[in-house]
Amino acid sequence: MQRANESASASASASASADKFEEEVGRVMEQARELHESGASLLWKISNEEQSLRQKAISLESSIRRVRSSINSLLEEDLQRASSILTDGEAAAFLPAKAQGRFLRMFLGPINVRASRKEVQLKVKEEYNSYRDRTAFLFLLFPLTLLILKSWIWEGCLPAFPVQLYEAWLLFLYTGLAMRENILRANGSDIRPWWIYHHYCAMLMALVSLTWEIKRQPNCAQKQRGVELFLQWAMMQGVAMLLQNRYQRQRLYTRIALGKANRMDVVWGETSGVDGQLWVLCPILFVMQGFEAYVGLLLLKTAFVGVVTEWQVICCGILLVLMAVGNFINTIQTLMTKSRF
Amino acid sequence: MQRANESASASASASASADKFEEEVGRVMEQARELHESGASLLWKISNEEQSLRQKAISLESSIRRVRSSINSLLEEDLQRASSILTDGEAAAFLPAKAQGRFLRMFLGPINVRASRKEVQLKVKEEYNSYRDRTAFLFLLFPLTLLILKSWIWEGCLPAFPVQLYEAWLLFLYTGLAMRENILRANGSDIRPWWIYHHYCAMLMALVSLTWEIKRQPNCAQKQRGVELFLQWAMMQGVAMLLQNRYQRQRLYTRIALGKANRMDVVWGETSGVDGQLWVLCPILFVMQGFEAYVGLLLLKTAFVGVVTEWQVICCGILLVLMAVGNFINTIQTLMTKSRF
Numbered sequence: 001m002q003r004a005n006e007s008a009s010a011s012a013s014a015s016a017s018a019d020k021f022e023e024e025v026g027r028v029m030e031q032a033r034e035l036h037e038s039g040a041s042l043l044w045k046i047s048n049e050e051q052s053l054r055q056k057a058i059s060l061e062s063s064i065r066r067v068r069s070s071i072n073s074l075l076e077e078d079l080q081r082a083s084s085i086l087t088d089g090e091a092a093a094f095l096p097a098k099a100q101g102r103f104l105r106m107f108l109g110p111i112n113v114r115a116s117r118k119e120v121q122l123k124v125k126e127e128y129n130s131y132r133d134r135t136a137f138l139f140l141l142f143p144l145t146l147l148i149l150k151s152w153i154w155e156g157c158l159p160a161f162p163v164q165l166y167e168a169w170l171l172f173l174y175t176g177l178a179m180r181e182n183i184l185r186a187n188g189s190d191i192r193p194w195w196i197y198h199h200y201c202a203m204l205m206a207l208v209s210l211t212w213e214i215k216r217q218p219n220c221a222q223k224q225r226g227v228e229l230f231l232q233w234a235m236m237q238g239v240a241m242l243l244q245n246r247y248q249r250q251r252l253y254t255r256i257a258l259g260k261a262n263r264m265d266v267v268w269g270e271t272s273g274v275d276g277q278l279w280v281l282c283p284i285l286f287v288m289q290g291f292e293a294y295v296g297l298l299l300l301k302t303a304f305v306g307v308v309t310e311w312q313v314i315c316c317g318i319l320l321v322l323m324a325v326g327n328f329i330n331t332i333q334t335l336m337t338k339s340r341f
Numbered sequence: 342m343q344r345a346n347e348s349a350s351a352s353a354s355a356s357a358s359a360d361k362f363e364e365e366v367g368r369v370m371e372q373a374r375e376l377h378e379s380g381a382s383l384l385w386k387i388s389n390e391e392q393s394l395r396q397k398a399i400s401l402e403s404s405i406r407r408v409r410s411s412i413n414s415l416l417e418e419d420l421q422r423a424s425s426i427l428t429d430g431e432a433a434a435f436l437p438a439k440a441q442g443r444f445l446r447m448f449l450g451p452i453n454v455r456a457s458r459k460e461v462q463l464k465v466k467e468e469y470n471s472y473r474d475r476t477a478f479l480f481l482l483f484p485l486t487l488l489i490l491k492s493w494i495w496e497g498c499l500p501a502f503p504v505q506l507y508e509a510w511l512l513f514l515y516t517g518l519a520m521r522e523n524i525l526r527a528n529g530s531d532i533r534p535w536w537i538y539h540h541y542c543a544m545l546m547a548l549v550s551l552t553w554e555i556k557r558q559p560n561c562a563q564k565q566r567g568v569e570l571f572l573q574w575a576m577m578q579g580v581a582m583l584l585q586n587r588y589q590r591q592r593l594y595t596r597i598a599l600g601k602a603n604r605m606d607v608v609w610g611e612t613s614g615v616d617g618q619l620w621v622l623c624p625i626l627f628v629m630q631g632f633e634a635y636v637g638l639l640l641l642k643t644a645f646v647g648v649v650t651e652w653q654v655i656c657c658g659i660l661l662v663l664m665a666v667g668n669f670i671n672t673i674q675t676l677m678t679k680s681r682f
């Protein structure tokens with residue numbers, strides 16, 4: 001009797017708890033439906049409003065262009081201000097994106113790498129700077145270690161593996177830099193296209209140097225002259241990168257600070273007070289670029305005199321000279337643009 | 342007198358047009374300000390609403406988890422449906438993103454690669470499939486050409502340059518695939534992590550093989566045995582990729598069609614009618630995986646017997662065996678999951 005009672009009450013409580021669960025599942029289902037619908041309607045609303053802002057932004061951009069072509073210089077400044085409100089303000093998110101370069105599409109497919117909010121864009125930029133900082137140290141340390149070990153332990157003869165490791169790291173690094181710079185460009189940075197092409201050249205060089213056979217004894221001091229020069233140049237580039245980063249980071253912070261204080265009322269120019277640094281940086285950059293061209297020419301010379309006759313040496317030589325010349329021209333052009341303000 | 346008149350009227354009309362321009366610039370300025378403000382307010386509104394939907398989505402997700410842990414099997418199906426409304430519907434955009442893997446962060450920095458709208462996500466997926474189609478052909482053609490030229494023109498001895506070009510292409514290709522798969526994952530694809538790791542291994546192998554010295558005469562037929570096997574395997578992989586693509590594309594289309602017809606009322610399972618193809622595909626895949634392991638072991642053997650003693654050969658051998666085993670295990674697991682439906 002007692003047993004029967006027990007089992008009855010057990011089954012009653014089981015069915016009560018089943019009811020409870022059914023209710024709960026029903027509620028969860030209801031919530032999921034609702035959420036799906038509010039999600040869909042929000043996304044729809046957003047895309048409509050975005051569409052209308054996008055059209056307004058495009059038409060405003062074209063009237064700015066039209067008025068600019070037929071205006072006198074007094075009003076020019078006002079117009080410039082209007083244009084910078086449009087392109088540096090929150091409305092910038094609704095201007096058509098700069099076409100995302102082929103490079104990114106090749107690796108990533110058709111995804112959108114543009115951040116719509118300014119703060120996110122700034123965060124991307126800051127992260128790029130700190131990435132460069134981290135790598136600049138390695139840029140200094142890696143070749144330095146190789147060169148030190150070479151004369152202390154390896155008796156003047158670099159073994160292949162560590163050098164190839166270094167070259168693989170360079171390839172990885174330059175690919176990352178090129179991608180990040182493409183992303184910055186898609187997010188409205190004014191970075192000159194050359195600095196990106198420069199990293200494509202550097203990627204190619206790293207790839208080519210990977211296939212470059214590292215010669216052994218005998219006589220390796222002579223055969224490895226090219227590699228040694230390359231490592232020395234890489235070290236100097238580490239120093240230049242550190243200086244350049246310092247300058248560019250300060251420049252960014254000044255711009256953020258200005259932006260916060262009175263964002264739309266400064267025409268973005270060199271009101272940023274880091275001009276002094278530029279005049280210290282540039283001579284160093286020029287020396288570097290000269291050394292880069294020198295290393296390139298030396299490689300070409302070793303190839304033609306006939307000590308080393310691999311195509312890789314010729315290819316790296318040409319790339320180095322090309323990069324040196326391009327860097328020089330673009331640094332000069334940047335300075336000329338700045339001095340016009 | 343007439344001249345004075347003329348110049349007066351000219352200056353009058355000049356000042357009238359200056360007025361007109363001033364007005365126009367003023368209007369443009371006004372519009373820019375307005376647009377900036379509506380842009381800012383829209384972005385602010387969006388981020389608020391998104392925030393609230395995000396919280397709701399998270400809490401719903403956790404109640405689904407809670408209820409699931411204490412439920413009987415009858416209600417299970419309903420709950421599954423609620424869960425798929427949440428994760429496959431428009432609300433999915435508001436669930437916290439799967440952490441974007443280290444791989445993407447390494448190359449791209451902290452940008453968001455997630456598309457919020459379903460259609461964009463599907464577009465990304467389709468583009469991935471067509472990218473794989475395009476490369477599968479090259480995958481077949483490239484090594485085939487090398488092998489044909491080898492026996493017809495190069496007299497049994499592969500020259501270094503074309504092989505290195507091919508290896509560089511492989512590196513580029515696998516990097517692209519790995520990135521795209523990471524992006525798909527961030528966009529909610531259920532791709533097993535192994536298929537991505539598999540591409541990391543393949544990247545590493547391509548990189549290592551780039552540093553691999555291609556031996557010349559004399560006796561190159563024997564020394565190049567490893568490269569030859571590798572090329573043969575690559576060709577077979579091209580065939581497998583084509584078949585796999587065909588299957589996966591049909592699977593995607595079926596899912597899109599189902600989605601359009603009655604999206605939320607099917608539990609995403611293998612109701613897609615391409616199961617038949619899977620049973621044709623799998624034996625081919627197993628043969629491929631067997632051959633992959635065989636090539637790997639053969640490389641290891643040549644390394645230990647002592648014909649070629651470079652570390653690159655050992656490394657590629659180990660990687661190939663590892664990939665073969667991993668692919669096999671994961672294919673089996675996929676089949677087991679499917680047969681449970």
Ligand SMILES: CC(C)(COP(=O)(O)OP(=O)(O)OC[C@H]1O[C@@H](n2cnc3c(N)ncnc32)[C@H](O)[C@@H]1OP(=O)(O)O)[C@@H](O)C(=O)NCCC(=O)NCCS
Nearest residue numbers: 188189190191192195240244248285288289292327331334
């Ligand atoms: C000359 C130099 C210092 C000028 O820097 P700058 O004052 O920032 O130049 P700009 O005003 O033209 O910069 C415009 C944009 O491009 C970016 N930029 C400029 N040079 C860059 C470079 N080399 N790499 C990446 N981004 C760069 C700036 O950060 C800025 O971005 P933003 O619009 O998002 O703020 C810089 O271009 C430089 O260091 N160049 C030399 C590099 C070199 O030769 N390296 C190799 C040495 S062998």
Ligand SMILES: CC(C)(COP(=O)(O)OP(=O)(O)OC[C@H]1O[C@@H](n2cnc3c(N)ncnc32)[C@H](O)[C@@H]1OP(=O)(O)O)[C@@H](O)C(=O)NCCC(=O)NCCS
Nearest residue numbers: 530531532533536578581585589626629630633668672675
């Ligand atoms: C076995 C196999 C055909 C199953 O494919 P499937 O039915 O799509 O598998 P699943 O249902 O688990 O797929 C889940 C998701 O992963 C994706 N996926 C599965 N295998 C994939 C692969 N190898 N590469 C990329 N994506 C893959 C699917 O497209 C699907 O994506 P979605 O959620 O966005 O729709 C497939 O995994 C495969 O081809 N594997 C063998 C690969 C191989 O061994 N290649 C080398 C040969 S040597």
